Amino acid sequence: MMRQVKTLGLLGTGVIGGGWAARALHFGIDVVAADVKPEMEAWIRGAVRNAEGALARLTFAPLPRKGTLSFTTDLAAMARQADFIQENIPEQLELKQRVLADVSQHAAPDVVIASSTSGLMPSDLQRDMRAPERLLVGHPFNPVYLLPLVELVGGSKTSEEALAAAGHFYTAIGMHPLRVRREIPGHLTDRLQEALWREILHLVNDGIASTGELDASIIYGPGLRWAGMGTNLIYHLAGGETGMRHMLRQFGPCLKWPWTKLEAPELTEELIDRMVEGTQAQAGGRSIRELERLRDDYLVAIQQVLRQFNIGAGATLRTVEERLYAENAAGAEDASVGGRQRMETHVRPEWVDYNGHMTDSRYLQVFGDATDVLFRSVGVDDAYRASGRAMYTVESHVTHGAEAKALEPLYVLTRVLGVDDKRVHLFHALHRRRDQVLVATGEQMYLHVDSRAGKAAVMAAAVRDKLDRLRATQASLAPPKQVGRHVAMSGS
Numbered sequence: 137m138m139r140q141v142k143t144l145g146l147l148g149t150g151v152i153g154g155g156w157a158a159r160a161l162h163f164g165i166d167v168v169a170a171d172v173k174p175e176m177e178a179w180i181r182g183a184v185r186n187a188e189g190a191l192a193r194l195t196f197a198p199l200p201r202k203g204t205l206s207f208t209t210d211l212a213a214m215a216r217q218a219d220f221i222q223e224n225i226p227e228q229l230e231l232k233q234r235v236l237a238d239v240s241q242h243a244a245p246d247v248v249i250a251s252s253t254s255g256l257m258p259s260d261l262q263r264d265m266r267a268p269e270r271l272l273v274g275h276p277f278n279p280v281y282l283l284p285l286v287e288l289v290g291g292s293k294t295s296e297e298a299l300a301a302a303g304h305f306y307t308a309i310g311m312h313p314l315r316v317r318r319e320i321p322g323h324l325t326d327r328l329q330e331a332l333w334r335e336i337l338h339l340v341n342d343g344i345a346s347t348g349e350l351d352a353s354i355i356y357g358p359g360l361r362w363a364g365m366g367t368n369l370i371y372h373l374a375g376g377e378t379g380m381r382h383m384l385r386q387f388g389p390c391l392k393w394p395w396t397k398l399e400a401p402e403l404t405e406e407l408i409d410r411m412v413e414g415t416q417a418q419a420g421g422r423s424i425r426e427l428e429r430l431r432d433d434y435l436v437a438i439q440q441v442l443r444q445f446n447i448g449a450g451a452t453l454r455t456v457e458e459r460l461y462a463e464n465a466a467g468a469e470d471a472s473v474g475g476r477q478r479m480e481t482h483v484r485p486e487w488v489d490y491n492g493h494m495t496d497s498r499y500l501q502v503f504g505d506a507t508d509v510l511f512r513s514v515g516v517d518d519a520y521r522a523s524g525r526a527m528y529t530v531e532s533h534v535t536h537g538a539e540a541k542a543l544e545p546l547y548v549l550t551r552v553l554g555v556d557d558k559r560v561h562l563f564h565a566l567h568r569r570r571d572q573v574l575v576a577t578g579e580q581m582y583l584h585v586d587s588r589a590g591k592a593a594v595m596a597a598a599v600r601d602k603l604d605r606l607r608a609t610q611a612s613l614a615p616p617k618q619v620g621r622h623v624a625m626s627g628s
């Protein structure tokens with residue numbers, strides 16, 4: 137049995153190690169980062185900070201508390217603490233073999249060790265390791281904290297159990313593990329990326345196009361299609377009614393023409409200069425950091441759009457969010473107090489306004505999450521919504537009593553004040569955990585609707601019954617004094 141991952145150990149904390157750290161911490165995993173160079177500590181902390189802004193905008197689903205990051209130059213100490221190790225040292229076979237063999241002596245045999253290698257084969261990497269069956273390739277893509285793809289490749293000694301455990305862990309941190317059936321140099325994606333890059337180098341070398349023109353040939357066309365459907369499905373559509381079969385008949389023969397070149401061109405100084413000058417012109421004076429921010433912002437936006445269509449990386453995001461909401465609901469049920477539901481949360485740093493306090497709109501978000509938890513517990517979940525029934529908010533009233541600062545732990549107590557066939561009247565009280573002070577209240581009316589017909593409808597008897605029972609268990613509590621208030625100035 138492979139273990140549950142609470143601590144991720146990182147071996148090598150450069151570009152890729154930093155990306156793994158940011159993703160894992162965001163999903164509540166502690167990280168022990170190890171690198172031979174002590175100066176990499178400052179680097180990885182900076183990389184995590186840089187990633188935070190985009191990660192924070194990726195989803196509003198209730199996330200677990202962030203993990204904590206520690207750094208060491210003692211690789212063995214890292215290996216002893218980790219439940220899962222991700223290796224990200226330079227792409228040199230002998231170096232990786234030596235370091236993996238060494239680290240495997242210090243990590244318990246049920247700790248999976250995954251390599252981020254872009255193209256080396258797992259059978260070669262596991263050669264000198266202790267318990268080599270736990271070694272596999274988990275190949276991510278830059279920026280690791282925003283791109284969900286991770287290629288999973290086993291070597292000749294890799295166990296099915298290790299591959300399954302890795303797939304489970306990567307899914308838990310919001311990724312899409314893609315099992316590669318057989319190890320080959322370059323796995324799948326880098327083979328495809330390299331084919332494109334080789335052609336680019338030829339076209340630049342032959343003086344046919346600049347780097348900017350070649351990028352334009354992708355971003356205004358195929359690039360837009362690729363995010364939702366890959367080359368194969370897109371070509372299937374391009375073939376008309378008979379799809380791929382027609383497409384291959386029509387364009388298949390061109391594949392035999394010398395459209396493309398298989399061998400990469402010689403990397404002459406002149407070609408290198410052309411590539412560098414071309415990309416510098418494209419950057420137009422913008423720094424790498426600036427371009428990274430732009431890239432991260434649109435990667436977040438694209439995934440949020442794809443989520444609406446439930447395809448590609450958007451489907452991955454949706455699955456993660458479903459799980460986060462469900463876990464949040466399960467945690468709250470365990471903790472229900474005095475018949476009221478209790479939901480734990482904290483002020484995420486991006487929720488804070490210019491005064492350093494939680495901003496207005498986030499109160500509704502927190503109350504919305506608490507409502508979601510309550511409705512799930514009475515059976516209004518995804519399956520219920522898929523059947524064409526839902527609860528719509530028809531009225532909200534928020535009162536504010538005290539401040540909540542960034543990272544402040546909070547909890548919401550939710551009561552069911554009233555229920556009938558079509559309506560649910562809820563009351564939320566948001567408290568600070570450190571002193572129990574009431575920070576805000578939210579009173580809300582929900583209407584049960586037939587979402588296909590677009591009008592109010594009687595809720596399922598089982599849901600009504602559970603809500604009635606909740607209300608009955610809370611009946612002895614005094615009515616909250618904020619209930620029924622409206623906004624007014626005395627005398628107005």
Ligand SMILES: NC(=O)c1ccc[n+]([C@@H]2O[C@H](COP(=O)([O-])OP(=O)(O)OC[C@H]3O[C@@H](n4cnc5c(N)ncnc54)[C@H](O)[C@@H]3O)[C@@H](O)[C@H]2O)c1
Binds near residue numbers: 153276
């Ligand atoms: N950069 C990418 O886009 C990308 C994408 C996917 C996978 N990868 C793979 O990830 C791995 C790392 O790539 P990178 O771009 O992060 O490299 P990098 O050069 O940015 O980082 C490598 C780090 O490893 C450290 N290191 C060197 N020897 C070490 C040792 N013996 N023990 C511990 N740490 C050591 C270095 O100090 C450095 O911090 C490579 O295998 C690469 O193929 C890279």
